[in-house]
Amino acid sequence: MNETIEGYMPDGGRLPYRFMKYRIHKILLVCCSYDGYILEEDGHIESQINQEYIDLNLSNPPSFTRVSSTAEALEALAGDDSFDFILTMYNVGEPDVFAFARIVKERHRNIPVALLTSFSKDIYRRIEEQDRSGLDYIFCWHGNTELIIAIIKLVEDKMNAAEDIGEGGVQAILLVEDSIRFYSTYLPELYKLILLQNTEFLKDAFNEQQQILRKRARPKILLARxxxxxxxxxxRYKKNLLGVISDVGFVLHRDDPPESEKLDAGIDLCRRIREDNPLMPVLLQSSQTAFGEQAxxxxxxxxxxxxxxxxSQLHDFIDREFAFGDFVFEDPETGAEIGRARDLTQMQEMIATIPDGAFExxxxxxxxxxxxxxxxxxxLAASIRRYNKSHFATVAEHRRVLVNLISDYRRLLGQGVVARFDPATYSDAVAFARIGEGSLGGKARGLAFMNSMLIKHRQYDMHEGVRIMIPRSVVIATEYFDEFIRLNGLKYIIxxxxxxxxxxxxxxxxxxxxxxxxxxxxxxxxxRTPLAVRSSSKLEDSHYQPFAGIYSTYMIPYTDNEDQMLRLLLRAVKSVYASVYFAASRAYIQSSQNLISEEKMAVIIQEVCGTEQDGLFFPTCSGVARSINYYPIGDERPEDGVCNVAMGLGKLVVDGGRTLRFSPRYPQKVLQTSTPELALRDTQNEVLALSLRPEEFRTSIDDAVNLRRLSLQQIAPLRNARFVCSxxxxxxxxxxxxxxxxxxxxxxxxxxxxxxxxPLAEIVSDILRMGAEEMRCPVEVEFAVNMDVAPGQQRIFNLLQIRPIIDNQDNRPIDWSAEDPARALVYGEQALGIGRMTDIADIVYVKSGAFDSLSTERIADxxxxxNTRMRDESRSYVLVGPGRWGSSDPFLGVPVKWTHISEAKVIVECGLERFEVEPSQGTHFFQNVTSLGVGYLTINPFRGEGIFREELLDARTAVYEGTFLRQVRFGRPLWVCVDGRSNRGMIREADGDGA
Structure with a gap:
């Protein structure tokens, strides 16, 4: 059975229904000077109501306009039609209140009119003798401002009942009482209970918007007389009634005189309700205690x-029977309390643990x-009511479904919001929370954006058995970075x-x-899981300078020892802070023309996606997907996008390790697995996993210090292997x-x-399409998938990051028909770049004869x-070399970082016959290179794909010649063009006129 939540709570982001559409904002108060004095001076009615609204967590208290007579009131209404409600006292001149109310109804049919009068037998006798058809309500006044609030809420409830209950599913309490004195006493108490109950469950809400929606979804009170x-x-409303509170004796019809009251009408009403719904709570009240036995x-x-x-009896009954207050779990045989739940988290825990008898x-x-x-x-209530005992073979199965429904709903409510971290109310259902003030940083902004995007586009449970969401994340805002630097006097490091x-x-x-x-x-x-501690600097992942992978991400294992876990976490946070000032960060900031002093660091703490086995923790797979594919193969088109995926942790993908590449449009056409030979040679040969031994996390500039590299032999017995391995x-x-x-x-x-x-390809396609639509540019996303879950549990697709792909190609197109590749020093048709470059006279290349895949780290040194010398001379250059530049795997290419290549303006990946590698698109290195406008070419001359005339460069005098590298300088700038729009790039000597 695939249990799902029916529909969505408005605070889940899916239901467009707007509760409490009709509100009372402006009240016309009609009372003589004496009553006005009592209300305004002695009672301070307006300030008291304002304070009551604040105390009860209500917003927008109404304003009062006071007039001293009905004649003045009619004048005010004639000049201002914006009043929502009229509240009048009894002694207000001519016309009297009854005639006044009828005139108002003739002229302003939709404005409710209520009479507020002190209690006396004489006044009540006179009221009974009058034509009361213009009055909607009559109330007994005891000088209590709580009654005014109750009247306002009652009128609002009546205005909104049909829509909110019928369409929105709001619950209601039916109060049946014809005694003005008694319902004037009951209503303030009932509303106080409801509003206090409402305030209590607001603690489950994660942000202000959810709180407002919860307030408006409170139960309504319907008064019948x-x-x-x-x-x-x-x-009309029986499907949405929490219960009924009724007098025993009252009249049968609206205009019946009081003396025609049927003494046991409430008993008849109760009997009728019992026949229709035996479980509906009913509370009868009467001054004649003999009716207690019939009740x-x-x-x-x-x-x-x-x-x-x-x-107090009324309070107790409502708390118990109308499900207000804590939920009390009872032993059905003894009635003894066996536990209670104050909120959804506790409800979930109790359902999972109470005895079977109590559960049933x-x-x-x-x-x-x-x-x-x-x-x-x-x-959630509707879904749980839908599943009764008959749907399940066992109590355990019924229990599991309810626990999953509540857990899923809690997570759903936590999606799509940025909650302020509050130690008192924070729970594992909050998807995204912020600690402190200041900026969230670029990466965290991207996460917050994705969080709302997934809800907006209804992705959370789009696929059966799968949950698409961001991992639970907490962001330490930049305020704490500033405080950390200041408290420890670290400014001098800059x-x-x-x-x-x-x-x-x-x-x-x-x-x-x-x-x-x-x-x-x-x-x-x-x-309860390992944590990834990620950088989120102000400059990171912004539209024009992504800073992808420049700063560190440390992973720490979970440990039961709270103090040890805190020490690990603090060490990781401080290590991320330190990475702002590392050499590679400085080089990138300098090359992107930013100032190191302007950079501030927020930190994202995320649960790591995956499961544990044999002391290791990792997801089924991780990947990077791009909405534009600069190197399409076969039937693929650039706009179909491209995805690189690997078993285990995603650091292998973003650092340029060997992964599986596929188009989300053609997931069954994968070049690397198209033949057994290619599959054996070109597929992933190692898996990254996190060691769960706390002692392996040491302070290190290497953020992979506690990651393990597993061979194919080592992963063979692991559970996750069955999902991805052949x-x-x-x-x-x-x-x-x-x-x-x-x-x-x-x-x-x-x-x-x-x-x-x-459904990996389908999910990736949807996410890329949504991201590109919302960001108005191509995007790159990082994700992780966990399929290793217990039976009946949802598999997880975690969206880890989103960033824009930079496209600066706004210069004039090149007429390639006028260019002859025969003149080229370098030429390729797998190119990414922004067009002509006019100030490059140097080419640095790895000597193919000296190249050895075992020496790539020495080449980087x-x-x-x-590169340092070129930076000192303020010269840029073309860099040519075999394999993947920037790969973390030295056997796939030269493992350079920013400090190694910051002055290169064109980078050429040149495959050798014995050293052929897929393009490095999808890596952090590639993302940063392209975002800075560096030209990028991938060629394989030995296959006839592109040209590199190394022999012509070898024939020229070298400016520098080392063990592996050679630098050649030309007398004037080269003709350099890398045109990503046509996927072509060429470097040749310039003509005499520079063309």
């Missing part, structure tokens, strides 16, 4: 109207759904030259502000996708991409020294 009206309201026989509650404890009792009586309905959690190790040591030995420590301590109490059938020389075959594992993703065991 005769049998006919009560029966009508019951029939008990009908299973209804009873209170005596003349009881000194009337209001409360579910069969619809107690759970009623408690949820009373809190405005309509879709102007000094320190090694990365020295900077890191200085930061890690500094202390974190105590307030932040306390908040992080509260946060880790909700954590087997090499040596005997038949074929790749087998059967889970039962044994042999060498090959990471093909065939089960996912060919047989669609997980040699390039660092050369």
């Amino acid at each position: 005769c049998y006919e009206e009560a029966a009508e309201l019951y029939e 008990a026989a009908l299973g209804a509650g009873f209170v005596a109207k003349n009881s000194k404890t009337l209001l 009792y409360h579910t069969s009586q619809n107690h759970l759904s009623k408690w949820l309905y009373s809190r405005g959690l309509f879709p 102007s000094q030259e320190f090694s990365d190790e020295e900077i890191l040591s200085e930061f890690v030995s500094s202390y974190v502000p105590p307030r932040l420590q306390q908040e992080l301590k509260a946060y880790i109490r909700t954590v 087997v090499w059938d040596r005997e038949n020389e074929r790749i087998s996708d059967s889970p039962f075959d044994r042999g060498r594992k090959v990471i093909t993703f065939n089960n996912i991409l060919k047989y669609n065991t997980f 040699e390039l660092l020294a050369l």
Whole structure:
């Protein structure tokens, strides 16, 4: 059974319904000077009502306009038609209140009119003798401002009932009472209870918008003053009633005189409700206690109207029967309390642990759904009510479904909002929270944007059995970075030259502000998984300078020891702070023409997607997808996008390791697995996983210090391997996708991409399309997938990051028909770049004869020294070399960072016959290179794909010649053009006129 939440609560972002559409904003108060004085001077009615609204967490208190007579009131109404409600006292001149009310109804049919009068038998006798047809309500005034608030709420409830209850699912309480004195006493108490209940469950809301919607979704009170009206309201709203509170004796029809009252009309009403719905709570009240026995026989509650404890009995009944207050779990045999739930988190915990008998009792009586309905959690309540005992073979299955529904709903409410971190109310259902003030940083802004985007586009449960969401994230805003730097006097590091190790040591030995420590301590109490501690600087992932992967991301294991976990987390946060000032960061900031002093760091703390096995933690797969594919193959088009995916942690993908590349449009056409030879040679050969041993996380400038690299032999017995691996059938020389075959594992993703065991291609396509639409430019996203879940649990697609892909191609197109590749020093048709470059006279290239895949780290060291010299001379250059530039795997290419290549303006990946590698698109390195307008070419001359005339360069005198690198300088700037629009690039000597 695939249990899902029916519809969506408005605070989940899906339901466009707007509660409480009609509100009372402006009240015309008609009273003589004496009454006005009592109300305004002695009672301070307006300020008291304002204060009551604040105390009850209500917004927009109404304003009052006071006039001293009905004549003045009619004048005011003639000149101003914006009044929503008229409240009049009894003694207000001519015309009298009854004639005044009738005139108002003739002229302003939709304005409710209520009479407020003090209690006396003489006044009540006179009221009974009058034509009261113009009055909507009459109330008994005791000088109590709570009654005014109750009147306003009652009138608003009546105005909104049909829509809010009928369309929005709001619950209601039916009050049946014809005694003005009694309903004037009851209403303030009922509303106080409802509004206090409402304030209590606002704690489950994650931001202001959710709180406002929860307030407006509170239960309504419907007042009936005769049998006919009560029966009508019951029939209309019975599916949404929490319960009924009724007098025993009252009149049958609206205009019947009081003396025609039927003494047991309430008993008749109760009997009618019981026949229709035996579970509906009914509370009868009467001054004649003899009716208590009849009430008990009908299973209804009873209170005596003349009881000194009337209001406390009313409170107790409502709390218990209308599901207000805490939910109390009882033993059905003894009635003893076995537990209680104050909120959804506790409800989820209790349902998972109470004895079977108590579970069956409360579910069969619809107690759970009623408690949820009373809190405005309509879709969850409806879903739980829909599943009764008959739907399940066992109690355990029924229990599991309800726990999953509540867990899923809590997570849903936490999606799409940015919550302020509050240690008192924070829970594992909050998807995104911020600690402190200041900026969230670029990466966190992207996360917050994705969080809202997923809800807006209804992605959360778009696919059966899959949840699409961001991992639970907390952001430490830049305020704390500033405070950390200031408290520890670290500003001097900006102007000094320190090694990365020295900077890191200085930061890690500094202390974190105590307030932040306390908040992080509260946060880790909700954590049960390893954490990724990521940078989110002000400059990171902005539209024109992505800074992708420039700063560090540290992963820390989960440990039960709270103090140890806090120490690990604080060390990781300080290490991320330190990475702002590392050499690679400085080089990138300088090349992007920013100032290191302007950079500020926020930190994202995220749950790591995945599961544990054998002391290791990793997801089923991770990947990077781009909405534009600069290197389409076969039927692919650039706009179809491209995705690189790998088993295990995504650092392998973003650092340029060997991954599987596919087009989300053609997931079954994967070049790397198109033949057994390619699959064996070109697919992923190692998997990254996080070690769960806390002692392996040491202070290091290498943020992968506690990651393990697993070989294909080591991953073979792991659970996740069955989702992504095929087997090499040596005997038949074929790749087998059967889970039962044994042999060498090959990471093909065939089960996912060919047989669609997980809708990866579809989800990636949807996310890329949404991101591009919302950002108005091509986007790149990082994601992780966990398929290793218990039976009945949802598989997870976690969206980790989104950033814009920079497209600066606004210069004139090149007429390539006028260019002859025969003149080229370098030429290729897999190119990405922004057109002509006019100030490059140097080419630096790796000597193919000296190249050795075992020497790539030494090549990087040699390039660092050369690049530093070029920077000192303010010269840029073309860089040519084999394999993937920027790869973290030295066997795939030269593992350079920004400091190594910051002066290169064109980078050429030149495959050799013995060293052929896929383009590095999808890596952080590639993203930063292209965002800065650096030209990028991928060529494989030995296959006839592009040209590199190394022999012509070898024939020229070298400016520099080292063990692996050679630098050639030309007398005047080269003709350089890398045109991403046509995917062509060429470097040649310039003609005499520079063309």
